[in-house]
Amino acid sequence: MNRNFLYLTRAGIDTHQEPVVYMREDCHVCHSEGFDAQGRVEVCTGQTSIIATLNIVTGDFLSHEKAALSEAAWRLLGASEGDKAFFRHAPPVDSMSVVRGKLYGKTISAEGAHSIISDISQGRYSDIQMSAYVTACAANNLNLAETIAITRAMVDVGRRFEWGKGRIIVDKHCVGGLPGNRTTPIVVAIVAANGLVMPKTSSRAITSPAGTADTMETLTHVRLAFDQMRAVVEQQGACLAWGGSVSLSPTDDVIIRVERALDLDSEGQLVASVISKKVAAGSTHVLIDIPVGATAKVRSTALANTLADRLRQTGEALGLTINVLFSNGSQPVGRGIGPALEAADLLAVLRNEPGAPADLRERSLTLAAALLEMGGLGSADHCLQLAQQTLDSGAAWNKFEAICLAQGALKKLPVAAFTHDIVAARAGVIAMINNRVMSRLASLAGAPSSPAAGVYLHVSVGDVVEPGSVLMTLHAEAAGELEYALDFYQSHPDVVHIEAEIV
């Protein structure tokens, strides 16, 4: 008879993705199992089991008969209040031997990749183990075969859309790093208005002030379940959903979070992340935009070429047609940086408003045209004309509206309660805008968790300013956040770099 059980309760503690179980140090299970703080523990209910990290409760807030679960553990286990759970030392995670092998110079085989990704998808890796995996794959440490194996494994552990054999399904991805570069909703509208199928899923921001999903969430519902997303695409030919809600390549978020915490890029892992989500979305033809610039994510053409090759080869190995496009990554795109501010920009472009940012419009047209061409709608020139017509005629706006309504709403944008203008201290020409510092400024103002927050840019590179010209307006939902962003600006006044003009 196994008496090693406790009744489950919800701790009300959010530890992000790491499942944590809280237990009293003097409870009978801790004692009889010899559990220690930070040990890995298997939690089994009748139906299912998870591995969680143990935090020992030395205070009085938990009963001896109970074990509390963090939000992640609660979710993963599908627990209900009062469920009976059994506990034991977690068995070693076998696939960690593949990670150790990699460190000793072995390559990761297809089976090895599958076992690692499968264990990660079941939450069997602790943060410490996740970090070791990410570190082992970091730098340029994955070869093409390994990258392909990991990509395939990432697809296999998630759900996958099928849109019918032989159909062309288009998709796009931007490698990122440019604040305000919110072309996707415009591109989707143009492409779908021309009859192509584009089941677009996007991510939320990780360290940036807005992901496409954050921006779209200020306009419509983006948390679509798998079947909802299918229905929207079947009705409208496209959607603008959050990828996290449809379980495509579910390990991706977990891996990315650790990469960000380490500020560590892995080219192989980046490629696997992008390609696996496209394959899972059922895409066949994918356009990849790599902005290249000194303060963008990809800093040189040489690096962009290597990345493009790897993306193309991996995509092709998984049956995709990949086109890559390098774009100018020298400064932010549009005026707004932050979910609602970026949404305002893209609405202005879609509605052909007079003040609509021309750079956002141009970028969107270029990408849409390339996708129309990949979709077989004619030559490059013809497709560019087609894209322009679609936008100018209002057909793209109509399609966008229809997609939003199919997803459940077209919402009114939120407005920030606090704003503050930042002005030029001296006369000159705007010589540079630092993408990275600008992103951080918008984040500190509260974006994306405060959707109305961010930065509104009044200038672009090349503009001439006088002392007192407004450079940008900070938007915040709370006074404290505004202050915080201002503090940061004061220590980084050069985010918009003004060079005195030589007379």
Place this chain on the structure above:
Amino acid sequence: MNRNFLYLTRAGIDTHQEPVVYMREDCHVCHSEGFDAQGRVEVCTGQTSIIATLNIVTGDFLSHEKAALSEAAWRLLGASEGDKAFFRHAPPVDSMSVVRGKLYGKTISAEGAHSIISDISQGRYSDIQMSAYVTACAANNLNLAETIAITRAMVDVGRRFEWGKGRIIVDKHCVGGLPGNRTTPIVVAIVAANGLVMPKTSSRAITSPAGTADTMETLTHVRLAFDQMRAVVEQQGACLAWGGSVSLSPTDDVIIRVERALDLDSEGQLVASVISKKVAAGSTHVLIDIPVGATAKVRSTALANTLADRLRQTGEALGLTINVLFSNGSQPVGRGIGPALEAADLLAVLRNEPGAPADLRERSLTLAAALLEMGGLGSADHCLQLAQQTLDSGAAWNKFEAICLAQGALKKLPVAAFTHDIVAARAGVIAMINNRVMSRLASLAGAPSSPAAGVYLHVSVGDVVEPGSVLMTLHAEAAGELEYALDFYQSHPDVVHIEAEIV
């Protein structure tokens, strides 16, 4: 005016070494700072500041005006209930760039090593970052210069004993992996009885069923403060203290914990760990015992040679004289495995009791003789005789008793409430005892946190047994733990491998 403060309270949650701060998601600080779950947050009181990982409280147990700290955070900050603390996003940890550089193929410089170890010692690395550092150094990825740099840095961040210029200070270290191999207290007694100085600090078990500190704790006080340890050594010429209480090489425990969680050895890190503690203890002449055996930590003579070279070279770079000795690592040493059971073995040897385990006595004499020789007390033969005499005459026992009393007590050993004999299922010869499985068995019985728990072996390799012969006795302090060990035994009955004799 900065209003980003909360009042500190103790969460009563033990997260081991990772400092964690708990905050309500709807408190004004979380909101104004834009903190997210698992983010890294700087917590500042007037005097001091730490970096902690944020867990977001979604339940009701914490007030909006308070932030709760895990035990590690509470300790590190030296907080008191109700202290006012300010919070902000933790600045990036600069030394992580050295870790990233290592992954991209750069070597770790002396300054780089110092910045990493200094940040670790101040608790600035999250578990995820610790894991990246350990992974980057794993396998055989540190060269000699890097190993020396890290060793030196580990010494620099802790306290260091000085025993007087020109004096010979001896020390020993065992690389480990053999259950029951508790020679240190016997060696210290013999060596100190002969007038040499041996300021011995030992570690607690990490995954093994007992460390020397755990065993000694069943006999005396081992938590000596720095000055207490100095006083004991000045009075008795030696001590048997727990290293953790005297802050020698304080980063070592943190690093080892992560290595164990990953089951990842780093030769360079192992060497740095050993040598840094010896230097910090003020030792000049160090004997290192490497047990070699199929189920020991070091599995072959080739691996032992590489490790020995690295230990010798690193030790010499830090001014130590290092002798290395390979010993037989084929089976457990003595009878007892577990703190009190091992203490009983070493008392039996020190007191020349008739049933004293001969293998433990022989090993201790060999090591003691080697140290006496290093200490300048004569030839190898002479020193072996001297060691034997010291033991046989009772002088070693007297010295051991005096050291224990100087440390505050000579305690009576605890006895397990529950025991269970495991008997041979068939006749034959004991062909092998698996050190790793045996360690796990003793751990599951409760060692070392239940000091009386463990395994008492009745047989050694080569012994002939009949069906029903007692092979070993499990000792436990709780019925549940006994059951747990028995379950494990039933799935690993071959831990003591019996071969049928060919007639």
